[in-house]
Amino acid sequence: MLIDTHCHLNFQAFEPDLEAVIKRAQTAGVTKIIIPGSDLTNSQKAIELAEKYAGIYAAVGIHPHHAIQIQNLEKTRQKLLHLCESALDRKVVAIGECGLDYHEYQITKYPENKITPKVKQLQKKLFKVHLQVAKKLKLPLIIHNRQAHDDILKLLNSQFSIGQFPKGVFHCFSGNQAFLRQVLERGFYVGIDANITYSHGLQGLAKKIPLERLVLETDAPFLTPQPNRSQRNEPKNVKIIVQYLAELLNVSAEKIAQTTTINARRLFKLC
Numbered sequence: 085m086l087i088d089t090h091c092h093l094n095f096q097a098f099e100p101d102l103e104a105v106i107k108r109a110q111t112a113g114v115t116k117i118i119i120p121g122s123d124l125t126n127s128q129k130a131i132e133l134a135e136k137y138a139g140i141y142a143a144v145g146i147h148p149h150h151a152i153q154i155q156n157l158e159k160t161r162q163k164l165l166h167l168c169e170s171a172l173d174r175k176v177v178a179i180g181e182c183g184l185d186y187h188e189y190q191i192t193k194y195p196e197n198k199i200t201p202k203v204k205q206l207q208k209k210l211f212k213v214h215l216q217v218a219k220k221l222k223l224p225l226i227i228h229n230r231q232a233h234d235d236i237l238k239l240l241n242s243q244f245s246i247g248q249f250p251k252g253v254f255h256c257f258s259g260n261q262a263f264l265r266q267v268l269e270r271g272f273y274v275g276i277d278a279n280i281t282y283s284h285g286l287q288g289l290a291k292k293i294p295l296e297r298l299v300l301e302t303d304a305p306f307l308t309p310q311p312n313r314s315q316r317n318e319p320k321n322v323k324i325i326v327q328y329l330a331e332l333l334n335v336s337a338e339k340i341a342q343t344t345t346i347n348a349r350r351l352f353k354l355c
């Protein structure tokens with residue numbers, strides 16, 4: 085049994101054939117999938133899908149890309165809380181994805197696509213709201229971090245004292261060994277995606293992550309493994325990450341599958 089801890093089945097890319105995608109995942113042994121939210125509307129959609137399908141769970145959150153669209157932080161906090169509390173059967177298992185993203189993409193919602201000090205400030209305020217909601221509801225965090233290592237750690241440190249850190253995952257991990265150590269010291273798990281099939285930096289880093297802290301994710305529809313990188317990714321491809329890690333780490337595929345599944349169940353309290 086495998087768990088895809090980060091898959092955007094709530095995105096339009098999956099609308100035409102969602103049930104077939106879930107079926108293919110199940111056939112490949114991926115029997116549990118967590119759908120993160122990236123705004124309020126698709127967080128709601130994630131909850132609806134989780135309530136509809138067995139083995140599907142939701143996370144509620146707003147991606148830092150959307151920070152500029154937030155008008156009222158207090159209202160946003162209330163909405164996030166309400167979404168989590170309204171879900172049936174404990175189907176909301178985490179807060180996220182949330183975090184900071186300082187990478188300058190070609191097309192963003194920010195003026196001239198620039199990450200200005202003002203944009204950083206907005207992202208930080210929005211991330212802080214997520215940290216507070218996670219703390220209040222005692223839910224783990226799904227953290228999105230791109231080129232914002234120091235500010236992420238600062239914000240985590242400001243909200244949680246050492247030893248008191250909420251568990252969570254740094255999804256689609258990127259960073260150097262020093263940052264990895266700081267993430268592990270705070271009790272977080274590390275999410276590995278299929279970009280490990282082509283990112284040499286990540287391949288080196290993966291060898292430094294204790295197996296007990298690893299969880300697997302596809303981030304589908306993005307991050308399709310080699311050699312099909314132009315195609316839509318699917319949750320069934322967790323299996324490819326397992327096989328790749330098994331070779332890279334010289335551990336059996338069964339051991340990778342078993343341990344990462346136990347980790348994900350423990351982190352997100354999945355039965």
Ligand SMILES: [Zn+2]
Nearest residue numbers: 181228255256
């Ligand atoms: Zn992300």
Ligand SMILES: [Zn+2]
Nearest residue numbers: 090120181303
């Ligand atoms: Zn994502």
